[in-house]
Amino acid sequence: MNPIGVFDSGVGGLTVLAALRHVMPDEDFIYLGDTARLPYGTKSCDTVVRYSLQCADALRRFGIRCLVVACNTASASALDALRVRHPAIPVIGVIEPGAQAAVAASASQHIAVIGTEGTIAGGAYQAAIRRLNPLARVIAAPCSLFVALAEEGWTTGPVAEAVARRYLDPMFASGGGEVPDTLLLGCTHFPALAASIGLAVPPRVRVVDSAGTTAAWVARQMGAGAGSGERLHDGRRGSVRWLATDGAVRFARAGSLFLGETLRAGDIELIDL
Amino acid sequence: MNPIGVFDSGVGGLTVLAALRHVMPDEDFIYLGDTARLPYGTKSCDTVVRYSLQCADALRRFGIRCLVVACNTASASALDALRVRHPAIPVIGVIEPGAQAAVAASASQHIAVIGTEGTIAGGAYQAAIRRLNPLARVIAAPCSLFVALAEEGWTTGPVAEAVARRYLDPMFASGGGEVPDTLLLGCTHFPALAASIGLAVPPRVRVVDSAGTTAAWVARQMGAGAGSGERLHDGRRGSVRWLATDGAVRFARAGSLFLGETLRAGDIELIDL
Numbered sequence: 120m121n122p123i124g125v126f127d128s129g130v131g132g133l134t135v136l137a138a139l140r141h142v143m144p145d146e147d148f149i150y151l152g153d154t155a156r157l158p159y160g161t162k163s164c165d166t167v168v169r170y171s172l173q174c175a176d177a178l179r180r181f182g183i184r185c186l187v188v189a190c191n192t193a194s195a196s197a198l199d200a201l202r203v204r205h206p207a208i209p210v211i212g213v214i215e216p217g218a219q220a221a222v223a224a225s226a227s228q229h230i231a232v233i234g235t236e237g238t239i240a241g242g243a244y245q246a247a248i249r250r251l252n253p254l255a256r257v258i259a260a261p262c263s264l265f266v267a268l269a270e271e272g273w274t275t276g277p278v279a280e281a282v283a284r285r286y287l288d289p290m291f292a293s294g295g296g297e298v299p300d301t302l303l304l305g306c307t308h309f310p311a312l313a314a315s316i317g318l319a320v321p322p323r324v325r326v327v328d329s330a331g332t333t334a335a336w337v338a339r340q341m342g343a344g345a346g347s348g349e350r351l352h353d354g355r356r357g358s359v360r361w362l363a364t365d366g367a368v369r370f371a372r373a374g375s376l377f378l379g380e381t382l383r384a385g386d387i388e389l390i391d392l
Numbered sequence: 393m394n395p396i397g398v399f400d401s402g403v404g405g406l407t408v409l410a411a412l413r414h415v416m417p418d419e420d421f422i423y424l425g426d427t428a429r430l431p432y433g434t435k436s437c438d439t440v441v442r443y444s445l446q447c448a449d450a451l452r453r454f455g456i457r458c459l460v461v462a463c464n465t466a467s468a469s470a471l472d473a474l475r476v477r478h479p480a481i482p483v484i485g486v487i488e489p490g491a492q493a494a495v496a497a498s499a500s501q502h503i504a505v506i507g508t509e510g511t512i513a514g515g516a517y518q519a520a521i522r523r524l525n526p527l528a529r530v531i532a533a534p535c536s537l538f539v540a541l542a543e544e545g546w547t548t549g550p551v552a553e554a555v556a557r558r559y560l561d562p563m564f565a566s567g568g569g570e571v572p573d574t575l576l577l578g579c580t581h582f583p584a585l586a587a588s589i590g591l592a593v594p595p596r597v598r599v600v601d602s603a604g605t606t607a608a609w610v611a612r613q614m615g616a617g618a619g620s621g622e623r624l625h626d627g628r629r630g631s632v633r634w635l636a637t638d639g640a641v642r643f644a645r646a647g648s649l650f651l652g653e654t655l656r657a658g659d660i661e662l663i664d665l
Contacts, residue, residue: 155439156429161543166428166638264551267540270434278537278558281551365439 122147122360123337124183126174128159130370131269131307132189133377135213136359138334139187143341146357149181152374153392155365158266159192160235160306167237171197172204173392179205181360187337188212191306191329192235195243209340216336217303217329218247224325225301228252231290232259234305235266244305258299262286262309269308270373275315283312283319291320304328311376361387395420395633396610397456399447401432403643404542404580405462406650408486409632411607412460416614419630422454425647426665428638431539432465433508433579440510444470445477446665452478454633460610461485464579464602465508468516482613489609490576490602491520497598498574501525504563505532507578508539517578531572535559535582542581543646548588556585556592564593577601584649634660 123143125136129152136150151174153159159167171193175186185208188194188201194212201210221230232244239261248255264282273279291298302324304310310328317326363370367387374382396416398409402425409423424447426432432440444466448459458481461467461474467485474483494503505517512534521528537555546552564571575597577583583601590599636643640660647655 155435161639161642162428163639163642264537264540264544264546267537271537273537273558278551278554281554285546285551366434366436369434369436 121182121184122149123185124178125187126151127189129157130374134330135189138330142334142338149360151362154363160237164196167196186210192237195238195241213329213333214243216332220327220332221303222251224327227300228255229299230301231299232303233262236261266308269311274311279315283315287319301325394455394457395422396458397451398460399424400462402430403647407603408462411603415607415611422633424635427636433510437469440469459483465510468511468514486602486606487516489605493600493605494576495524497600500573501528502572503574504572505576506535509534539581542584547584552588556588560592574598
Protein backbone atom coordinates (compact mmCIF):
# COMPACT_ATOMS: atom_id res chain seq x y z
CA MET A 120 0.00 0.00 0.00
CA ASN A 121 1.32 3.45 -0.86
CA PRO A 122 2.30 5.68 2.06
CA ILE A 123 0.39 8.55 3.62
CA GLY A 124 2.24 11.86 3.20
CA VAL A 125 2.46 14.38 6.03
CA PHE A 126 4.11 17.78 5.85
CA ASP A 127 4.78 20.62 8.23
CA SER A 128 7.01 23.69 8.27
CA GLY A 129 9.26 21.85 10.72
CA VAL A 130 9.02 19.33 13.52
CA GLY A 131 5.80 20.49 15.22
CA GLY A 132 3.76 18.30 12.86
CA LEU A 133 5.35 15.24 14.44
CA THR A 134 2.65 15.51 17.15
CA VAL A 135 0.13 14.82 14.36
CA LEU A 136 2.29 12.02 12.94
CA ALA A 137 2.50 10.40 16.38
CA ALA A 138 -1.30 10.46 16.64
CA LEU A 139 -1.65 9.04 13.11
CA ARG A 140 0.70 6.15 13.90
CA HIS A 141 -1.20 5.51 17.10
CA VAL A 142 -4.54 4.98 15.31
CA MET A 143 -3.05 3.41 12.15
CA PRO A 144 -0.04 1.44 13.38
CA ASP A 145 0.43 -0.66 10.26
CA GLU A 146 0.39 2.24 7.77
CA ASP A 147 3.52 3.52 6.07
CA PHE A 148 4.12 7.26 6.32
CA ILE A 149 6.41 9.77 4.72
CA TYR A 150 7.00 12.97 6.68
CA LEU A 151 8.43 16.19 5.21
CA GLY A 152 9.57 19.08 7.42
CA ASP A 153 10.36 22.26 5.45
CA THR A 154 12.99 23.22 8.00
CA ALA A 155 14.95 25.44 5.57
CA ARG A 156 12.05 27.89 5.41
CA LEU A 157 10.36 27.60 8.80
CA PRO A 158 8.54 29.23 10.42
CA TYR A 159 5.50 29.59 8.15
CA GLY A 160 3.49 31.37 10.86
CA THR A 161 4.95 34.82 10.26
CA LYS A 162 4.96 34.64 6.44
CA SER A 163 2.38 36.07 4.05
CA CYS A 164 -0.49 33.92 2.79
CA ASP A 165 0.89 33.90 -0.80
CA THR A 166 4.25 32.62 0.33
CA VAL A 167 2.72 29.93 2.54
CA VAL A 168 0.59 28.73 -0.40
CA ARG A 169 3.64 28.59 -2.68
CA TYR A 170 5.74 26.67 -0.16
CA SER A 171 2.86 24.29 0.63
CA LEU A 172 2.37 23.45 -3.05
CA GLN A 173 6.10 22.68 -3.33
CA CYS A 174 5.93 20.38 -0.29
CA ALA A 175 2.92 18.55 -1.71
CA ASP A 176 4.55 18.18 -5.15
CA ALA A 177 7.62 16.65 -3.51
CA LEU A 178 5.53 14.15 -1.54
CA ARG A 179 3.48 13.21 -4.61
CA ARG A 180 6.72 12.13 -6.31
CA PHE A 181 6.95 9.47 -3.58
CA GLY A 182 3.54 8.13 -4.61
CA ILE A 183 1.51 9.09 -1.54
CA ARG A 184 -2.16 8.14 -1.54
CA CYS A 185 -3.30 10.79 0.96
CA LEU A 186 -1.87 14.15 2.03
CA VAL A 187 -2.08 15.37 5.63
CA VAL A 188 -1.25 19.05 6.13
CA ALA A 189 0.01 18.94 9.72
CA CYS A 190 0.92 22.64 9.78
CA ASN A 191 -1.86 24.88 11.06
CA THR A 192 -0.66 27.89 9.08
CA ALA A 193 -0.55 25.88 5.83
CA SER A 194 -3.94 24.31 6.60
CA ALA A 195 -5.40 27.75 7.17
CA SER A 196 -3.98 29.27 3.97
CA ALA A 197 -3.29 26.58 1.40
CA LEU A 198 -5.89 23.79 1.71
CA ASP A 199 -8.02 24.96 -1.23
CA ALA A 200 -5.00 25.43 -3.49
CA LEU A 201 -3.66 21.99 -2.51
CA ARG A 202 -7.01 20.32 -3.29
CA VAL A 203 -7.19 22.02 -6.70
CA ARG A 204 -3.65 20.89 -7.55
CA HIS A 205 -4.12 17.32 -6.26
CA PRO A 206 -7.72 16.30 -6.97
CA ALA A 207 -6.84 12.58 -7.13
CA ILE A 208 -5.97 12.15 -3.44
CA PRO A 209 -7.62 13.24 -0.20
CA VAL A 210 -6.03 16.37 1.28
CA ILE A 211 -6.72 16.72 5.01
CA GLY A 212 -5.78 19.70 7.15
CA VAL A 213 -5.83 20.23 10.90
CA ILE A 214 -8.26 23.17 11.12
CA GLU A 215 -11.61 21.37 10.77
CA PRO A 216 -10.59 18.53 13.12
CA GLY A 217 -9.25 21.04 15.66
CA ALA A 218 -12.45 23.06 15.52
CA GLN A 219 -14.43 19.84 16.02
CA ALA A 220 -12.35 18.94 19.08
CA ALA A 221 -12.99 22.36 20.61
CA VAL A 222 -16.73 22.34 19.95
CA ALA A 223 -16.98 18.81 21.40
CA ALA A 224 -15.03 19.79 24.53
CA SER A 225 -16.83 23.04 25.33
CA ALA A 226 -19.95 23.06 27.52
CA SER A 227 -20.52 26.81 27.19
CA GLN A 228 -19.51 27.06 23.50
CA HIS A 229 -17.32 29.99 24.50
CA ILE A 230 -13.97 29.03 22.97
CA ALA A 231 -10.53 30.64 22.95
CA VAL A 232 -8.15 29.88 20.05
CA ILE A 233 -4.41 30.57 19.96
CA GLY A 234 -2.02 30.05 17.05
CA THR A 235 0.63 31.75 14.95
CA GLU A 236 0.17 35.26 13.60
CA GLY A 237 -0.74 33.89 10.14
CA THR A 238 -3.25 31.34 11.39
CA ILE A 239 -5.09 33.75 13.66
CA ALA A 240 -5.07 36.67 11.21
CA GLY A 241 -6.55 34.43 8.50
CA GLY A 242 -9.50 33.59 10.75
CA ALA A 243 -9.76 29.97 9.59
CA TYR A 244 -10.29 28.48 13.06
CA GLN A 245 -12.83 31.10 14.01
CA ALA A 246 -14.77 30.37 10.78
CA ALA A 247 -14.54 26.58 11.19
CA ILE A 248 -15.90 26.72 14.75
CA ARG A 249 -18.79 28.94 13.65
CA ARG A 250 -19.59 26.54 10.79
CA LEU A 251 -19.96 23.76 13.37
CA ASN A 252 -21.94 25.96 15.76
CA PRO A 253 -23.12 29.34 14.53
CA LEU A 254 -23.91 30.36 18.11
CA ALA A 255 -20.40 29.68 19.43
CA ARG A 256 -18.52 32.66 20.84
CA VAL A 257 -14.88 32.61 19.73
CA ILE A 258 -11.97 34.78 20.81
CA ALA A 259 -8.56 34.36 19.21
CA ALA A 260 -5.03 35.64 19.74
CA PRO A 261 -1.62 35.03 18.16
CA CYS A 262 1.08 33.61 20.47
CA SER A 263 4.15 33.72 18.23
CA LEU A 264 6.76 33.26 20.97
CA PHE A 265 5.42 29.82 21.92
CA VAL A 266 7.02 28.49 18.72
CA ALA A 267 10.47 29.82 19.65
CA LEU A 268 10.11 28.54 23.22
CA ALA A 269 9.21 25.05 22.02
CA GLU A 270 12.09 25.05 19.52
CA GLU A 271 14.47 26.15 22.30
CA GLY A 272 13.17 23.36 24.55
CA TRP A 273 12.10 25.87 27.25
CA THR A 274 8.68 24.29 27.66
CA THR A 275 8.42 24.60 31.45
CA GLY A 276 9.82 26.94 34.08
CA PRO A 277 9.55 30.65 34.84
CA VAL A 278 10.13 31.95 31.29
CA ALA A 279 7.52 29.68 29.69
CA GLU A 280 5.04 30.47 32.46
CA ALA A 281 5.61 34.24 32.18
CA VAL A 282 5.11 34.12 28.40
CA ALA A 283 1.96 32.00 28.78
CA ARG A 284 0.50 34.40 31.35
CA ARG A 285 1.26 37.44 29.20
CA TYR A 286 -0.57 35.93 26.22
CA LEU A 287 -3.41 34.21 28.06
CA ASP A 288 -4.27 36.54 30.94
CA PRO A 289 -6.10 38.98 28.62
CA MET A 290 -8.13 36.10 27.11
CA PHE A 291 -9.23 34.71 30.48
CA ALA A 292 -9.63 37.97 32.42
CA SER A 293 -13.32 37.87 33.29
CA GLY A 294 -13.91 41.59 33.74
CA GLY A 295 -17.08 40.50 35.52
CA GLY A 296 -18.31 38.36 32.60
CA GLU A 297 -18.04 34.73 31.65
CA VAL A 298 -14.69 33.46 30.32
CA PRO A 299 -14.07 30.69 27.75
CA ASP A 300 -14.22 27.15 29.10
CA THR A 301 -12.05 25.69 26.30
CA LEU A 302 -8.68 26.67 24.85
CA LEU A 303 -7.80 25.32 21.39
CA LEU A 304 -4.08 25.05 20.66
CA GLY A 305 -4.06 26.03 16.99
CA CYS A 306 -0.38 25.33 16.31
CA THR A 307 1.39 22.00 16.37
CA HIS A 308 4.20 23.44 18.49
CA PHE A 309 1.90 24.43 21.33
CA PRO A 310 1.17 20.98 22.86
CA ALA A 311 4.84 20.91 23.91
CA LEU A 312 3.98 23.83 26.23
CA ALA A 313 0.79 22.29 27.59
CA ALA A 314 2.02 22.22 31.22
CA SER A 315 2.90 25.93 31.26
CA ILE A 316 -0.28 26.85 29.38
CA GLY A 317 -2.31 24.83 31.89
CA LEU A 318 -0.87 26.87 34.75
CA ALA A 319 -1.84 30.14 33.05
CA VAL A 320 -5.56 29.40 32.50
CA PRO A 321 -8.30 28.97 35.11
CA PRO A 322 -8.40 25.39 36.46
CA ARG A 323 -11.68 24.34 34.82
CA VAL A 324 -10.57 25.32 31.28
CA ARG A 325 -10.15 22.35 28.92
CA VAL A 326 -7.09 22.56 26.68
CA VAL A 327 -7.47 20.71 23.34
CA ASP A 328 -5.46 20.36 20.14
CA SER A 329 -5.88 19.02 16.60
CA ALA A 330 -3.62 15.96 16.64
CA GLY A 331 -6.02 13.30 17.90
CA THR A 332 -9.06 14.42 15.93
CA THR A 333 -7.01 14.87 12.74
CA ALA A 334 -5.71 11.31 13.06
CA ALA A 335 -9.28 10.03 13.52
CA TRP A 336 -10.39 11.94 10.37
CA VAL A 337 -7.56 10.45 8.33
CA ALA A 338 -8.29 6.94 9.63
CA ARG A 339 -11.97 7.31 8.65
CA GLN A 340 -10.99 8.60 5.21
CA MET A 341 -8.61 5.66 4.70
CA GLY A 342 -11.16 3.17 6.05
CA ALA A 343 -8.54 2.00 8.53
CA GLY A 344 -7.64 2.63 12.13
CA ALA A 345 -8.06 0.99 15.49
CA GLY A 346 -11.69 0.10 16.12
CA SER A 347 -12.84 0.68 12.56
CA GLY A 348 -13.19 -3.07 12.12
CA GLU A 349 -12.66 -2.73 8.39
CA ARG A 350 -9.10 -3.97 8.38
CA LEU A 351 -7.39 -6.54 10.50
CA HIS A 352 -4.16 -5.38 12.06
CA ASP A 353 -1.50 -7.80 10.85
CA GLY A 354 0.92 -7.00 13.65
CA ARG A 355 3.41 -5.30 11.31
CA ARG A 356 4.62 -1.93 12.48
CA GLY A 357 4.39 0.56 9.57
CA SER A 358 7.48 2.44 8.44
CA VAL A 359 8.23 6.17 8.35
CA ARG A 360 10.47 7.83 5.79
CA TRP A 361 11.86 11.13 7.04
CA LEU A 362 12.50 14.11 4.76
CA ALA A 363 13.66 17.62 5.66
CA THR A 364 14.89 20.63 3.70
CA ASP A 365 17.66 21.55 6.14
CA GLY A 366 19.49 20.58 9.31
CA ALA A 367 19.18 16.84 9.95
CA VAL A 368 20.88 17.12 13.36
CA ARG A 369 18.58 19.87 14.57
CA PHE A 370 15.56 18.08 13.09
CA ALA A 371 16.43 14.90 14.98
CA ARG A 372 17.06 16.72 18.25
CA ALA A 373 13.95 18.93 18.27
CA GLY A 374 11.84 16.30 16.53
CA SER A 375 12.43 13.66 19.19
CA LEU A 376 10.69 15.95 21.70
CA PHE A 377 7.56 16.28 19.56
CA LEU A 378 7.47 12.69 18.35
CA GLY A 379 8.01 11.21 21.80
CA GLU A 380 10.66 8.78 20.53
CA THR A 381 14.27 9.13 19.48
CA LEU A 382 15.02 10.21 15.92
CA ARG A 383 18.52 9.73 14.49
CA ALA A 384 20.03 12.40 12.23
CA GLY A 385 21.31 9.66 9.92
CA ASP A 386 17.75 8.55 9.16
CA ILE A 387 16.72 11.97 7.83
CA GLU A 388 17.06 12.60 4.08
CA LEU A 389 17.68 16.18 3.00
CA ILE A 390 15.81 17.32 -0.11
CA ASP A 391 15.69 20.63 -1.99
CA LEU A 392 12.31 22.12 -2.93
CA MET B 393 27.24 57.08 -7.83
CA ASN B 394 26.04 53.49 -7.66
CA PRO B 395 24.39 52.44 -4.39
CA ILE B 396 25.83 50.42 -1.54
CA GLY B 397 23.98 47.11 -1.11
CA VAL B 398 23.09 45.80 2.33
CA PHE B 399 21.39 42.49 3.06
CA ASP B 400 20.12 40.67 6.12
CA SER B 401 17.81 37.74 6.79
CA GLY B 402 15.17 40.25 7.88
CA VAL B 403 14.93 43.63 9.57
CA GLY B 404 17.68 43.29 12.19
CA GLY B 405 20.24 44.56 9.68
CA LEU B 406 18.48 47.92 9.69
CA THR B 407 20.54 48.76 12.80
CA VAL B 408 23.59 48.49 10.54
CA LEU B 409 21.90 50.49 7.77
CA ALA B 410 21.03 53.24 10.28
CA ALA B 411 24.70 53.44 11.32
CA LEU B 412 25.81 53.49 7.67
CA ARG B 413 23.47 56.37 6.84
CA HIS B 414 24.70 58.22 9.92
CA VAL B 415 28.34 58.19 8.78
CA MET B 416 27.60 58.44 5.03
CA PRO B 417 24.47 60.58 4.83
CA ASP B 418 24.74 61.40 1.13
CA GLU B 419 25.21 57.81 -0.08
CA ASP B 420 22.44 55.87 -1.82
CA PHE B 421 21.67 52.45 -0.34
CA ILE B 422 19.67 49.43 -1.36
CA TYR B 423 18.56 47.14 1.46
CA LEU B 424 17.35 43.56 1.00
CA GLY B 425 15.67 41.63 3.82
CA ASP B 426 15.20 37.92 3.02
CA THR B 427 12.04 37.83 5.13
CA ALA B 428 10.56 34.81 3.32
CA ARG B 429 13.32 32.59 4.66
CA LEU B 430 14.29 34.16 7.98
CA PRO B 431 15.67 33.30 10.45
CA TYR B 432 19.11 32.28 9.15
CA GLY B 433 20.44 31.68 12.66
CA THR B 434 19.01 28.19 13.08
CA LYS B 435 19.80 26.98 9.55
CA SER B 436 22.76 24.89 8.42
CA CYS B 437 25.90 26.54 7.09
CA ASP B 438 25.31 25.19 3.55
CA THR B 439 21.82 26.66 3.40
CA VAL B 440 22.97 30.04 4.76
CA VAL B 441 25.70 30.17 2.08
CA ARG B 442 23.20 29.34 -0.68
CA TYR B 443 20.70 31.96 0.48
CA SER B 444 23.44 34.58 0.93
CA LEU B 445 24.71 34.05 -2.61
CA GLN B 446 21.17 34.51 -3.92
CA CYS B 447 20.77 37.76 -1.95
CA ALA B 448 24.07 39.07 -3.29
CA ASP B 449 23.22 38.11 -6.89
CA ALA B 450 19.94 39.99 -6.59
CA LEU B 451 21.68 43.12 -5.27
CA ARG B 452 24.35 42.96 -7.97
CA ARG B 453 21.58 43.21 -10.57
CA PHE B 454 20.89 46.67 -9.13
CA GLY B 455 24.49 47.69 -9.83
CA ILE B 456 25.79 47.99 -6.27
CA ARG B 457 29.42 49.03 -5.88
CA CYS B 458 29.91 47.54 -2.38
CA LEU B 459 28.15 44.74 -0.49
CA VAL B 460 27.56 44.91 3.27
CA VAL B 461 26.51 41.64 4.88
CA ALA B 462 24.54 42.99 7.85
CA CYS B 463 23.49 39.52 9.05
CA ASN B 464 25.87 38.01 11.61
CA THR B 465 24.98 34.45 10.65
CA ALA B 466 25.62 35.13 6.96
CA SER B 467 28.83 37.03 7.78
CA ALA B 468 30.01 34.08 9.85
CA SER B 469 29.23 31.45 7.20
CA ALA B 470 29.21 32.99 3.75
CA LEU B 471 31.78 35.80 3.54
CA ASP B 472 34.43 33.74 1.74
CA ALA B 473 31.93 32.36 -0.75
CA LEU B 474 30.55 35.85 -1.41
CA ARG B 475 34.05 37.26 -2.02
CA VAL B 476 34.88 34.46 -4.46
CA ARG B 477 31.64 35.05 -6.37
CA HIS B 478 31.95 38.86 -6.40
CA PRO B 479 35.66 39.71 -6.69
CA ALA B 480 34.99 43.06 -8.36
CA ILE B 481 33.37 44.77 -5.34
CA PRO B 482 34.26 45.00 -1.66
CA VAL B 483 32.28 42.56 0.50
CA ILE B 484 32.16 43.62 4.14
CA GLY B 485 30.68 41.58 6.99
CA VAL B 486 29.95 42.44 10.61
CA ILE B 487 32.17 39.88 12.37
CA GLU B 488 35.58 41.58 12.09
CA PRO B 489 34.20 45.03 12.97
CA GLY B 490 32.27 43.55 15.92
CA ALA B 491 35.36 41.76 17.20
CA GLN B 492 37.31 45.01 16.88
CA ALA B 493 34.66 46.87 18.90
CA ALA B 494 34.84 44.28 21.67
CA VAL B 495 38.64 44.22 21.85
CA ALA B 496 38.72 48.03 21.93
CA ALA B 497 36.11 48.18 24.72
CA SER B 498 37.59 45.52 27.01
CA ALA B 499 40.18 46.44 29.65
CA SER B 500 40.66 42.84 30.84
CA GLN B 501 40.43 41.22 27.36
CA HIS B 502 37.97 38.77 28.90
CA ILE B 503 35.05 38.97 26.46
CA ALA B 504 31.63 37.32 26.30
CA VAL B 505 29.93 36.87 22.91
CA ILE B 506 26.28 36.05 22.29
CA GLY B 507 24.57 35.35 18.97
CA THR B 508 22.36 32.90 17.13
CA GLU B 509 22.96 29.16 17.27
CA GLY B 510 24.62 29.21 13.83
CA THR B 511 26.89 32.16 14.54
CA ILE B 512 28.14 30.82 17.87
CA ALA B 513 28.53 27.21 16.71
CA GLY B 514 30.62 28.35 13.74
CA GLY B 515 33.06 30.10 16.10
CA ALA B 516 33.71 33.04 13.77
CA TYR B 517 33.54 35.72 16.50
CA GLN B 518 35.76 33.74 18.83
CA ALA B 519 38.34 33.31 16.04
CA ALA B 520 38.15 36.99 14.98
CA ILE B 521 38.76 38.21 18.55
CA ARG B 522 41.73 35.86 18.95
CA ARG B 523 43.20 37.09 15.66
CA LEU B 524 43.12 40.63 17.06
CA ASN B 525 44.49 39.55 20.44
CA PRO B 526 45.77 35.98 20.80
CA LEU B 527 45.76 36.39 24.59
CA ALA B 528 42.06 37.34 24.83
CA ARG B 529 39.81 35.01 26.80
CA VAL B 530 36.47 34.50 25.02
CA ILE B 531 33.33 32.74 26.17
CA ALA B 532 30.34 32.41 23.85
CA ALA B 533 26.72 31.27 24.07
CA PRO B 534 23.75 31.12 21.69
CA CYS B 535 20.68 33.19 22.72
CA SER B 536 18.14 32.15 20.08
CA LEU B 537 15.04 33.46 21.86
CA PHE B 538 16.28 37.06 21.75
CA VAL B 539 15.45 37.07 18.02
CA ALA B 540 11.83 36.04 18.63
CA LEU B 541 11.49 38.54 21.49
CA ALA B 542 12.76 41.38 19.31
CA GLU B 543 10.48 40.36 16.43
CA GLU B 544 7.52 40.26 18.86
CA GLY B 545 8.45 43.72 20.17
CA TRP B 546 8.81 42.41 23.76
CA THR B 547 12.14 44.16 24.27
CA THR B 548 11.57 45.28 27.87
CA GLY B 549 9.55 43.99 30.81
CA PRO B 550 9.51 40.82 32.91
CA VAL B 551 9.65 38.29 30.06
CA ALA B 552 12.61 39.93 28.31
CA GLU B 553 14.42 40.30 31.63
CA ALA B 554 13.79 36.67 32.63
CA VAL B 555 15.07 35.42 29.26
CA ALA B 556 18.14 37.67 29.50
CA ARG B 557 18.96 36.42 33.00
CA ARG B 558 18.54 32.78 32.00
CA TYR B 559 21.00 33.17 29.14
CA LEU B 560 23.46 35.56 30.77
CA ASP B 561 23.62 34.48 34.42
CA PRO B 562 25.81 31.44 33.58
CA MET B 563 28.20 33.65 31.58
CA PHE B 564 28.63 36.21 34.36
CA ALA B 565 28.50 33.91 37.41
CA SER B 566 31.93 34.47 38.92
CA GLY B 567 32.31 31.19 40.81
CA GLY B 568 35.10 32.98 42.69
CA GLY B 569 36.94 33.95 39.48
CA GLU B 570 36.99 36.99 37.25
CA VAL B 571 34.06 37.55 34.90
CA PRO B 572 34.09 39.16 31.42
CA ASP B 573 34.09 42.96 31.39
CA THR B 574 32.61 43.22 27.86
CA LEU B 575 29.58 41.63 26.20
CA LEU B 576 29.50 41.59 22.39
CA LEU B 577 26.02 41.42 20.85
CA GLY B 578 26.73 39.16 17.87
CA CYS B 579 23.30 39.42 16.23
CA THR B 580 21.69 42.49 14.71
CA HIS B 581 18.45 41.78 16.58
CA PHE B 582 20.05 42.01 20.00
CA PRO B 583 20.60 45.79 20.28
CA ALA B 584 16.79 46.10 20.45
CA LEU B 585 17.02 44.24 23.80
CA ALA B 586 19.92 46.32 25.13
CA ALA B 587 17.97 47.64 28.14
CA SER B 588 16.96 44.17 29.35
CA ILE B 589 20.42 42.77 28.64
CA GLY B 590 21.96 45.64 30.60
CA LEU B 591 19.86 44.72 33.65
CA ALA B 592 21.04 41.10 33.49
CA VAL B 593 24.80 41.74 33.49
CA PRO B 594 26.98 43.21 36.27
CA PRO B 595 26.93 47.03 36.22
CA ARG B 596 30.50 47.57 35.02
CA VAL B 597 30.13 45.32 31.93
CA ARG B 598 30.33 47.20 28.63
CA VAL B 599 27.80 46.07 26.02
CA VAL B 600 28.94 46.58 22.41
CA ASP B 601 27.66 45.66 18.96
CA SER B 602 28.88 45.65 15.34
CA ALA B 603 26.76 48.41 13.81
CA GLY B 604 28.94 51.46 14.48
CA THR B 605 32.30 49.81 13.72
CA THR B 606 30.92 48.16 10.57
CA ALA B 607 29.72 51.53 9.29
CA ALA B 608 33.16 53.03 9.99
CA TRP B 609 34.83 50.17 8.03
CA VAL B 610 32.54 50.69 5.07
CA ALA B 611 33.12 54.46 5.12
CA ARG B 612 36.90 53.90 5.12
CA GLN B 613 36.60 51.42 2.26
CA MET B 614 34.50 53.88 0.25
CA GLY B 615 36.81 56.78 1.06
CA ALA B 616 33.79 58.65 2.38
CA GLY B 617 32.15 59.37 5.69
CA ALA B 618 31.90 62.13 8.19
CA GLY B 619 35.29 63.43 9.17
CA SER B 620 37.14 61.68 6.37
CA GLY B 621 37.71 65.02 4.71
CA GLU B 622 37.93 63.33 1.32
CA ARG B 623 34.46 64.29 0.13
CA LEU B 624 32.43 67.36 0.74
CA HIS B 625 28.91 66.70 1.95
CA ASP B 626 26.68 68.39 -0.61
CA GLY B 627 23.70 68.56 1.72
CA ARG B 628 21.72 65.98 -0.29
CA ARG B 629 20.23 63.19 1.80
CA GLY B 630 20.98 59.87 0.12
CA SER B 631 18.12 57.56 -0.86
CA VAL B 632 17.28 54.03 0.26
CA ARG B 633 15.56 51.47 -1.93
CA TRP B 634 13.79 48.78 0.12
CA LEU B 635 13.54 45.16 -1.02
CA ALA B 636 12.09 42.16 0.83
CA THR B 637 11.19 38.61 -0.11
CA ASP B 638 7.94 38.53 1.87
CA GLY B 639 5.53 40.49 4.03
CA ALA B 640 5.83 44.23 3.31
CA VAL B 641 3.45 45.14 6.15
CA ARG B 642 5.33 43.11 8.74
CA PHE B 643 8.67 44.36 7.37
CA ALA B 644 7.54 47.97 7.74
CA ARG B 645 6.19 47.44 11.26
CA ALA B 646 9.14 45.52 12.72
CA GLY B 647 11.66 47.41 10.60
CA SER B 648 10.63 50.80 11.95
CA LEU B 649 11.74 49.66 15.43
CA PHE B 650 15.20 48.71 14.24
CA LEU B 651 15.70 51.62 11.87
CA GLY B 652 14.49 54.23 14.34
CA GLU B 653 12.26 55.92 11.76
CA THR B 654 8.93 55.07 10.19
CA LEU B 655 8.90 52.75 7.19
CA ARG B 656 5.79 52.52 5.00
CA ALA B 657 4.71 49.15 3.59
CA GLY B 658 4.03 50.81 0.24
CA ASP B 659 7.71 51.71 -0.12
CA ILE B 660 8.86 48.09 0.12
CA GLU B 661 9.29 46.15 -3.12
CA LEU B 662 8.79 42.39 -2.93
CA ILE B 663 11.21 40.28 -4.97
CA ASP B 664 11.61 36.52 -5.44
CA LEU B 665 15.04 34.93 -5.06
